[in-house]
Amino acid sequence: MQNEIKQSWHFNQPPQEVWDYLTKPELIEQWLMKTDLQPVVGHKFRFTFEAKPNSKYEGVVHCEVLEVIPFTRLVYSWNGGTMDQSRTYHSVVVWTLVPKEGGTELQLQHDGFEVLEDILTHTEGWKSCLKRMESALT
Amino acid sequence: MKTQTLDVFQVIADPSRRQMLLMLSKDSMTINSLAGNFNMSRPAVSKHIKILYQAGFISVTGIGRHRYCMLKKTGFDELQHFINHFDKFWTNKLGRLQAILNSKVK
Numbered sequence: 001m002q003n004e005i006k007q008s009w010h011f012n013q014p015p016q017e018v019w020d021y022l023t024k025p026e027l028i029e030q031w032l033m034k035t036d037l038q039p040v041v042g043h044k045f046r047f048t049f050e051a052k053p054n055s056k057y058e059g060v061v062h063c064e065v066l067e068v069i070p071f072t073r074l075v076y077s078w079n080g081g082t083m084d085q086s087r088t089y090h091s092v093v094v095w096t097l098v099p100k101e102g103g104t105e106l107q108l109q110h111d112g113f114e115v116l117e118d119i120l121t122h123t124e125g126w127k128s129c130l131k132r133m134e135s136a137l138t
Numbered sequence: 139m140k141t142q143t144l145d146v147f148q149v150i151a152d153p154s155r156r157q158m159l160l161m162l163s164k165d166s167m168t169i170n171s172l173a174g175n176f177n178m179s180r181p182a183v184s185k186h187i188k189i190l191y192q193a194g195f196i197s198v199t200g201i202g203r204h205r206y207c208m209l210k211k212t213g214f215d216e217l218q219h220f221i222n223h224f225d226k227f228w229t230n231k232l233g234r235l236q237a238i239l240n241s242k243v244k
Contacts, residue, residue, distance in 0.1 A: 005225045007228055009235075017239075018239070021235060110228065
C-alpha cells in the first residue's frame with residue numbers, strides 16, 4: 001500500500017524561474033490555489049479555493065513554512081479537512097528543485113499523513129493475516 | 139456503552155486502537171489476549187474493539203468460547219482512497235503548471 005505521494009516533473013525553465021511559481025502568490029494562483037504564502041520559515045499561510053455551493057467543505061488548507069533553501073527546497077505543512085469535512089488530516093509537502101539538462105526537475109513529495117503512517121507501513125502484516133484468515137475459512 | 143460511529147481518521151487517531159491494529163497485523167488474537175496487553179478495563183477494551191469493528195478495520199469471529207479479532211481490509215481501503223485522491227490532485231495541478239511554463243517558451 002502506498003503511503004506517500006511522489007511525483008517528478010521536468011520543466012525547461014531553470015530552478016530560479018520554477019521557484020517563483022512555488023513561492024510567489026500571484027504565480028501560485030495560476031496553477032494551484034489562492035494563497036498568502038511567503039517563503040519564510042515559520043510563516044503561517046493558507047491555500048483557499050471556491051467550494052461548491054451547499055458543500056460543507058470549507059475550501060481551506062492550513063499551512064506553515066517549515067524549510068526554505070532558495071531555488072532548491074521548500075517544505076510546508078499541509079493540514080485540512082476532507083471533502084465532507086468529517087475529518088481532518090495533517091501532512092507535509094516537500095518541493096525539491098534539481099537543475100537538469102538546462103531546465104529543472106521538480107520533485108514533489110507529499111507525505112507524513114500523521115494519522116496514517118504507522119498503520120500503512122504495516123500493510124504487509126495485514127495482508128498475511130488476510131491470507132491466513134482465507135485459508136482458515138476454506 | 140454507547141459507541142458513536144467514527145470515521146477512519148478518528149478511529150486510528152487513538153493510540154490504543156493503533157496499538158491494537160499493530161498487534162493484530164502480526165497475528166489474529168482473542169479479545170482476552172488483546173486485553174491482557176492493555177492497562178485498561180475490559181469494557182474499555184471492548185469499546186475500542188467495537189469501534190475498530192464498526193469502521194471496518196477488524197472482524198470478530200467466535201470460535202468456541204473465544205472471540206477472535208482479525209484485521210479486515212475495508213477500513214484500510216478508505217485510507218488508500220484518500221492517498222490516491224491527493225496523487226491525482228497534484229498530477230492535475232502540476233500538469234497545469236507545466237502547460238503555463240511551456241507556453242512561455244517562445
